[in-house]
Amino acid sequence: MKADLFRAVLLRYAAAPLSTRLHVYGRLRSVPVAPILAALPREGLIASVGCGHGALEIAAVLDAPERRVIAGDIDSAKLQHLRAAAQGLPLRMVDGSVLEGLGEPLDAALIVDVLYLLPPEEQRQLLAALFQALRPGGRIVIKEMDTRPRTKALWNRFQEFLALKVLRITRHRAGTCGLRSCEAQLADLSAAGFTLLRSTPLHGGWLHPHLLLTAVKP
Numbered sequence: 689m690k691a692d693l694f695r696a697v698l699l700r701y702a703a704a705p706l707s708t709r710l711h712v713y714g715r716l717r718s719v720p721v722a723p724i725l726a727a728l729p730r731e732g733l734i735a736s737v738g739c740g741h742g743a744l745e746i747a748a749v750l751d752a753p754e755r756r757v758i759a760g761d762i763d764s765a766k767l768q769h770l771r772a773a774a775q776g777l778p779l780r781m782v783d784g785s786v787l788e789g790l791g792e793p794l795d796a797a798l799i800v801d802v803l804y805l806l807p808p809e810e811q812r813q814l815l816a817a818l819f820q821a822l823r824p825g826g827r828i829v830i831k832e833m834d835t836r837p838r839t840k841a842l843w844n845r846f847q848e849f850l851a852l853k854v855l856r857i858t859r860h861r862a863g864t865c866g867l868r869s870c871e872a873q874l875a876d877l878s879a880a881g882f883t884l885l886r887s888t889p890l891h892g893g894w895l896h897p898h899l900l901l902t903a904v905k906p
C-alpha cells in the first residue's frame with residue numbers, strides 16, 4: 689500500500705480510541721490492500737459486506753474519489769468509529785445488511801475476511817444475493833484465506849481462535865470459524881452465476897494465506 693494513502697487513512701482515525709487505531713493499523717499492515725483496491729472499479733457504487741472499522745473502504749474512496757461505497761457490518765461499535773472517520777467522504781454506513789434499501793444496481797461488491805464467519809449455506813445465500821444486486825458486468829472482489837500453504841493456514845487458525853473465542857474482537861453469528869479451500873470458494877462463486885476473472889494467491893511475503901478472487905456477473 690502506498691505510504692501516503694496509508695498515512696491518510698490512519699489520520700482519519702486520529703480521534704478514535706487507541707485500541708481502534710491499533711486495530712486499524714494492524715489491518716492495514718496485515719492485509720494486502722493494494723491488490724484489493726486494484727481489483728475494484730475506480731468509479732461507481734461498491735457495497736462492502738462486513739466492513740469492520742472500514743479502513744479498506746476509506747482507502748478505497750481516498751484512492752479513487754469517483755467510487756461511492758456502502759459499508760455494512762453487524763458490529764455497531766465498529767461502525768460508530770467508521771462514521772466519525774468517514775466524515776465528508778462518499779461512504780455510507782449500514783447497520784446490518786448492505787443490501788437492504790439499495791436504490792440502484794451495484795457496480796461492485798467487496799468482501800474482505802467475512803465469509804469464513806458464515807456457515808457455508810449462508811455464504812452461498814450471500815453470494816446469490818450480491819449477484820442479484822450487481823448490474824450485468826459488475827464484479828465481486830473477495831479477499832479470504834486459503835487453506836494452503838498449510839503452515840500459514842495453521843497460523844491463521846490459531847489467530848482466529850484468539851480473535852473469536854479468547855479476545856472476542858470479531859463478532860459473528862455462526863459460532864464457528866469455517867475457513868474453506870480455494871476450490872470450495874470458487875465452486876460457490878460459480879454456483880451463484882459468477883464468471884471467474886482471477887484467482888490470485890497472495891501469501892508470498894505475508895504471514896497469512898491470503899487469497900484474492902475476482903469474478904464478474906455476465
Ligand SMILES: C[S@@+](CC[C@H](N)C(=O)[O-])C[C@H]1O[C@@H](n2cnc3c(N)ncnc32)[C@H](O)[C@@H]1O
Nearest residue numbers: 715738739740761762763800801802805859860
Ligand atoms: C475479520 S473482520 C474484517 C473486517 C473488514 N472487512 C476488514 O477487512 O478489516 C470480520 C467482520 O465481519 C463482520 N461480520 C460478521 N458476520 C457478519 C454478517 N453476517 N454480516 C455483516 N458483517 C458481519 C464482523 O462484525 C467483523 O467486523
